[in-house]
Amino acid sequence: MPSIVGTQTEKNVLAAFAGESQARNRYTFFASVARREGYEQIAAILSDTADNEKEHAEVFFKLLEGGEVEVSAGYPAGAIRDTAANLEAAADGERLEWATLYPNFAETARNEGLNEVAVAFTEIAEVEEEHERRYRKLL
Secondary structure (H helix, E strand, C coil): CCCCCCCHHHHHHHHHHHHHHHHHHHHHHHHHHHHHCCCHHHHHHHHHHHHHHHHHHHHHHHHCCCCCCCCCCCCCCCCCCCHHHHHHHHHHHHHHHHHHHHHHHHHHHHHCCCHHHHHHHHHHHHHHHHHHHHHHHHC
């Protein structure tokens, strides 16, 4: 694979790594709320999805080559609420990733000749679509 150092794709991969890492923590927090509210099955689904997000973060982290990368990105700074509100926020975040963010990142990677990275974004987007579907079913 060609080097991603200095490309827009490198910034996108780092932003995706950060986003997946944050999603993992949010879903872990949301699982605790669901458990506290007596929704054990929902808590288990949130925890399972948190594990998926960790795996996605690892995929993106392994694409990075080290060094210092400056990234300006927005991330959800939402509060931890009740389970229904948490599921809605999680579903909305997943939708943003699979419908907009990752397809755009994949296109940039392809344009920069980084097809392996484009494939990673595309495959993870497919999983994120399933996450959204799962969360919306629980609402």
